[in-house]
Amino acid sequence: GHGLDLPGYKIPVIENLGATLDQFDAIDFSDNEIRKLDGFPLLRRLKTLLMNNNRICRIGENLEQALPNLTELILTNNNIAELVKTLYNFYLLCSVLRNPVTNKKHYRLYVIHKVPQVRVLDFQKVKLKVSLLSFDSAQDGYFFFLLRSCKFIGNSNAVVIDFIETVYPKWL
Template sequence: MAVVATSTNAEMQSEELIKRQMKKQGIRKDVDVTQLYLADSNLEQVTDLSRFKMLNHLWLNGNKLRRINCLKVNYRLAELYLENNQLVDISGSLGHLTSLRKLMLQRNQLTKLEQTVREFRAMQSLKVLNLFSNPLAQEKEYRLYVIYHVPSVELLDRAEVLKEERDDGRQIYDQEREVLKQSIAFGRRCEGPPIRGVSLMELDDHSDFDPRREVANNFHSPPLANPEDAVTARAMKRSIMQYSVFDWSQVPKFEERRQKGPTDPVPTPQVITVRFK
């Protein structure tokens, strides 16, 4: 019973702060509350805020909160300030707040990078996110991990997200997509058809070859008596295609890279080139 009483007293403290604010601003109805400032109030718990359906901005920074259990149906929240608390886990607490545009979580005690970032994946409007001064921010490739898994973020830890960082994140965490992308991007048609009797390697050195002359001469060439020679001649006139792809098989996955030391070398993908007709 003592625990229940303590919890109730902690929630009553935030309830009193809310009543004072509403009275000061002349607000009588809960539906008219769009902002609540409960920062720097030494709060350990916050009363359920579900009755404030139109709540848009909420300041809870500078308290002693270890978990967030007060935002069950506050779907309209656009800005949430939770910095300078004692939060150890936000799993299941914020994922439903899909209208958030700004989320401040710096200077807490969040340690689990994957579970924390999972809360942001449905927040397609989230533009500003702060996670610095948490233990999870010390993990290897932390910034690229967050950028890749929360693609809507434009400002992370007070630094603008660059296109190069997004590309690096995709190369690390979506290697299958990158392999497909690189295979398409590097595919190209070689200039001109091959010359009969000339190997592919020799073809690269014949820059003065005019494909129009070869095509024009074909109209006046007599038909070949031997069918095999005709097939060979036709095959030699096909376009040469060249594809280059990255071989990622020797590059360690994300989990493997995190287990390596900071000074351990990371292999780079090798380029494999294939040419065919």
């Protein structure tokens, strides 16, 4: 596929880049000064968007209309503090490593719950079993709920431990 690399150009906003971008299936905006992820024209071909090392703290609400085929959104090392709805519309691979949001309790579970289609989150594979479970995100009872569900699905202790470790390493 064709990619466009624009790293390190100190680009502050995306708007002024225009519809010429629709010839690419991957665009790398890493190492710029972008604060808000929006202003994209309609880019039907774009599948991969690399946004590492920017200052993104806000994500536009109509991102999925502008980028209807986006499957990989890499936002490592930005300033995202909240998981906004747009973030969990359509990605198979998503990274929000080194963003304040990852300090939230149960953040990984929450994302997997909200984005049932996600297969790789922060470069760790999401086990299919996780995405089949549903969580009550208001409760703090994930641990027992997961244990019960795992026993039900796999009924071996090894599976349970491995599964919980994969989903949420801080538990063990």
